[in-house]
Amino acid sequence: MLDKKGLTSSEASHIANFLKEQVKKIDITPQNFKVSTAIGIRGTAEMSLDSNTAIQDWKELLLKKGEYYSLSAWLKEAIKHKEWLLLDARTNYFDSSSVTGTKELPPFPTQKSKEWENFFRTELSIKEQAEYLAQESRASHVGGFIHNFDTVRQKIDNFVPTSFHALSETETMTVSNTLLYNTEELYQNVEELQGIHREAEKVVNYWKAKHKEWIADQDRAYQNTLAEYRRNVSTITAENNSLIQKEQSEFEKNKTSKIEEIAALRIVIPIALQHILDEAYEKLK
Numbered sequence: 001m002l003d004k005k006g007l008t009s010s011e012a013s014h015i016a017n018f019l020k021e022q023v024k025k026i027d028i029t030p031q032n033f034k035v036s037t038a039i040g041i042r043g044t045a046e047m048s049l050d051s052n053t054a055i056q057d058w059k060e061l062l063l064k065k066g067e068y069y070s071l072s073a074w075l076k077e078a079i080k081h082k083e084w085l086l087l088d089a090r091t092n093y094f095d096s097s098s099v100t101g102t103k104e105l106p107p108f109p110t111q112k113s114k115e116w117e118n119f120f121r122t123e124l125s126i127k128e129q130a131e132y133l134a135q136e137s138r139a140s141h142v143g144g145f146i147h148n149f150d151t152v153r154q155k156i157d158n159f160v161p162t163s164f165h166a167l168s169e170t171e172t173m174t175v176s177n178t179l180l181y182n183t184e185e186l187y188q189n190v191e192e193l194q195g196i197h198r199e200a201e202k203v204v205n206y207w208k209a210k211h212k213e214w215i216a217d218q219d220r221a222y223q224n225t226l227a228e229y230r231r232n233v234s235t236i237t238a239e240n241n242s243l244i245q246k247e248q249s250e251f252e253k254n255k256t257s258k259i260e261e262i263a264a265l266r267i268v269i270p271i272a273l274q275h276i277l278d279e280a281y282e283k284l285k
Contacts, residue, residue: 001078002085006266009082012075015280019072022283026065028058071269071276078267085262094251102240109229111222114215123214124207132207139200146193156183 007015034052041047055061112118120129156179163175269277 001074001081001268002265003268004264004266006268007075008266009079012079012267015277016072016075016079018280018284019068019075022280023065023068023072026061026068028055028062028065033058067273067276071273071280074270074273075267082262082265082267085265086259089255089259089262092255094248096244096248099244099247101243103236105233105236106229109222109225111218114218116211119211119214123210128207131203135200135203139197139204142193142197142200146190146197149190152186156186 033055034050037052038049039046040049120132124132159177159179161177163177165173165175167173
């Protein structure tokens with residue numbers, strides 16, 4: 001339908017509109033095709049009863065109408081085909097994902113858990129873990145007793161060897177109370193427990209402080225990793241963008257060239273329809 005030589009879309013549209021007007025002039029249909037005429041006779045006078053006439057060369061006119069339609073249909077289809085090619089070319093957009101040679105971005109770095117459990121499992125040896133758990137348990141349970149020893153101390157301070165218990169309004173029972181522990185030994189044991197508790201807490205606090213230091217180290221290491229990640233992403237992105245821009249520039253150049261090539265195409269007239277076009281040009285003169 002299209003080639004470098006032929007009719008422009010404007011010329012083809014003009015011819016198609018002209019043929020449309022020519023077809024209107026050939027108004028031959030079964031409904032208006034008259035096959036007879038009538039004359040009224042009255043005495044010696046005759047009077048035509050209708051205006052029916054035979055259509056001269058009606059078969060040739062119908063064939064001509066078909067020829068006009070065939071050329072018009074060809075021109076319109078060619079115009080639409082060219083418009084479709086232009087639309088297809090103009091709506092062919094650059095797809096950056098199709099560019100080959102681009103590099104994938106590295107995965108975003110994740111920071112491992114800074115919780116105590118992770119530090120305990122990954123940074124302490126088996127021996128250190130056992131020591132910590134032992135000292136933590138000791139500090140917890142011993143501390144729970146000595147921190148609340150004032151309750152025991154108050155009981156000792158309020159101790160009385162002898163007390164009296166009323167059995168009735170007239171009878172009283174004497175109660176002899178005995179301390180279960182030697183107070184001096186009890187207080188001495190508590191002091192020893194306090195020393196043990198302090199030593200246990202030192203171990204627990206040592207590892208808690210180590211945990212904080214470890215967290216700070218993890219944060220610094222992660223920030224360094226993050227900075228390196230961002231530098232890599234920036235470099236790769238710049239390289240990818242440069243490649244994509246180069247590909248896009250080439251794509252747009254080819255796209256423009258393709259559109260211009262299609263726009264320059266003309267509508268070819270088949271040999272079988274050339275005589276109809278020639279006739280149309282003659283009538284347009």
